[in-house]
Amino acid sequence: MKTYIFSSILFIITFFAQTDIQAQQIDPSKNNYVILTKKVPQLQPIILTAQALKAEEGDDFGDFKVIICGQNIGDITNPEKMKNFIEEAEQAGVEIIACGFSMNKFKVDKTKIPNKVTSVENGILYNLQLQKKGYKSLSI
Template identity: 30%
Template sequence: MIKKQISIFLFLLFASMVAIAQTTGEDNLLFLLRKKEHLAQALVTAEQLRSSEKTTTINPGEIVIILCGEEVKMLTEPSSVDLIKNAERLNVNVVACGLSLNKFNLSRQQLLPGVRYVTNGFIKAFELQKQGYLSVEL
């Protein structure tokens, strides 16, 4: 009888610890983007979420932005340096999709400093979603 009570107590203790961790933990976020203007909007969103004056239940941890499609070209252009620097300031990881780079005859070496690379943006997005990242696709 005592073993059963101890087992129940330990189970309830463990369950409550998991619930507390889930409600007080950080929310990792993923933006999967295909349009140039969405990158700037995602960075504004990241800044608002990281602000101490936020009015949301989202507690941002890691924020990843994966850019796919033709707009991946912008991640190689000098005109995007300020966007990438802003992302770094906000502790946001900007990632270029290798499939998209290949499609537009761009190489990994052409990416601006601070931009990360993945071979396949869709697979990376699936992996992050599987890890529990909250995601938005635009």
């Protein structure tokens, strides 16, 4: 009886441990990136970097995400500042993401956020979750 219980517990532990490992694995043939920034003007060099990496890596280039957070988050609602960045990001395969926590804290009017900019509840948490999935991360 003890052997049966011990074997069952060992099987359950092994099953859940393997499931966790598989969930955190990523496609090793793709390079995925996430950058956390506090200033909209930094999008220009970030997008240039994404373009260079895409050209250099070819088919190995995966996702490239930029998370904007901090007290200057309101700049994303300025069409003059964002228009060119959004177009360039789209061409480069860069996803622009706004931090919902920052938008709430600094009272950003969410109706004025461009359609091409997505948002997450907590940008810092999202960044860490992506790192756990194997994304290369940089904060500037």
